[in-house]
Amino acid sequence: MTIVDLPARAHPDEQQIAASNDQLKRRRRREYGLFALLVAPNLLVIAVFAYWPIIYNAFLSLTDWNMIAARPTFVGLANYGRTLTDPGFHKTLWITVVFTGLIVIGSLVIGLALAFLFNLPLKGRGAVRTIAFAPHILSGAAVATIWAFIFDPGYGLMRALIEPFGAEPPDWMNNSDWALPGLVIVYLWKNVGFAALIYLAGLQGLPKELDEAAAIDGASTWTRFRSIKLPLLAPITFFLLITTVIGTFQAFDVIAVMTGGGPGDATTTLSWSIYNEGFQAFNAGRAATLSIIMFVILLLVTTVQARVMERRVHYR
């Protein structure tokens, strides 16, 4: 590194101060200019494709528009009134909640179990952890296609696994009782490795002293799990809970490939409804209304998360 001796300026006269002030101002202006230049492209794209859509949605939700007519017709809050009292929408919301709930519970329970397994001193655990995590980074459309074949009642892997036990395989994706559980299985297969990985990182970050002290005091493995590890993992559980809810609410590719919201409306979630209203029924007003409803729900979820995380940081 070069060491630079700054020339000593013992008694600068007025002129020099004015000159250097000018120079400072110029430098600051150049710094501001550079900042604006570096940030502008990103901010512009964010403004147009993340913030503007919310305003646009809010406007469209007050209109009726088939996306062909020259301009939308203003209808006030009619879309909201119609949607919120529509039994179809209630069912959609219920399906979304059941779908999300099953996936959240499944991810947390199986993820935690897998994390404990991967934390045991077993040979090959690293490789298996990698294998379990891999589906998380794979294309949802491709994963869904594989599983559509696995669930195929004629020639699928599932039939090969079920038949030896004398059971008849269901026609998963065309049976309204089995389609949603089928989607949950695919979703868990794809994403449970993520929860396991996060839990494993958390487990490895836990202070060992507490657990060891409790073990010496004779606490059983179950007690140590319930009274020490689980509470210490609470922030991670909370993080996974929130991110899984946000992700599952927007789940689309697996549903689109496997069921298309059907059979009937058995797998029509809120995210599928937005697509269906907007891009198949060409009903911009109703799609926008559903989008705003989803936005508000997820905004509440995110805000709760931000609040809790903030509190956590404070008492740390």
Place this chain on the structure above:
Amino acid sequence: MKARAIQYVVLIGVAAVFLGPLYWLLSTAFKQPAQIYQWPPAWWPDLTWENFSLAWKAAPFDRFFLNSTIITVAGTALKVINAVLTAYAFAYLRFPFKKILFFAVLGAMMVPGHVTLLPNYLTVATLGWINTYAGLIIPGIGSAFATFLMRQHFLTLPTEVTDAAAVDGAGHLRTLWRVVLPMSRPMLITVVVITAVEEWNNFVWPLIVTNTASMRTLPVGLLILKDEEGLAAWGTIMAGTLLVLAPMLLIFLIAQRYIVGGITAGALKG
């Protein structure tokens, strides 16, 4: 000793659950079409490339592959450049209202992507970008999370080094390129890999914003193929599916620790 044995059995079972479907895909893609429809199923394929040539006849997979590659490479490059420049500005430069602007960038993370579909489709249509690479790429290059990760990383770098560069007379862009980025290589690779995986796997946006075969991407092409061929062509469909998965699986095997590092950084430190 017995407990350990049970643990190994469980571990192998877990591996089988996650590898099974992938093996089923791989073996089906290389089975003779007739072999796919025999029962009980054959666990080992009589290797053939037939399904791949059938897939190519059913749909322009080379074109899908090219489109996916173009939007992944261009989209990733633009998004990462955006993230790095924004992060550098927020970490090293002064500006009035900098804090508010930073919240404006981060706030984009609060906007769920699925909610923006319809308005963004209308915006892109207004711009005349339906069925164009611009329409496929540009809406996705805004960066909030990647910017956040890069900025947090820049703030951990020792200021002595950037100060020294400034004293040596290096301008900001030179400092960024010659000093800051080389010190940030692992974080940069992480952001690149995670972004590339997202771009490649993106499904709903390309589905909406393209409607001609020549502009489809691989995941969307797969859906079209499945809907058209139906049950008649599981071999063809599995061959196409393998084509979608293989590049990302390969990247994952090579860059695994960067992907894992980035994801845990987001969860545990973010």
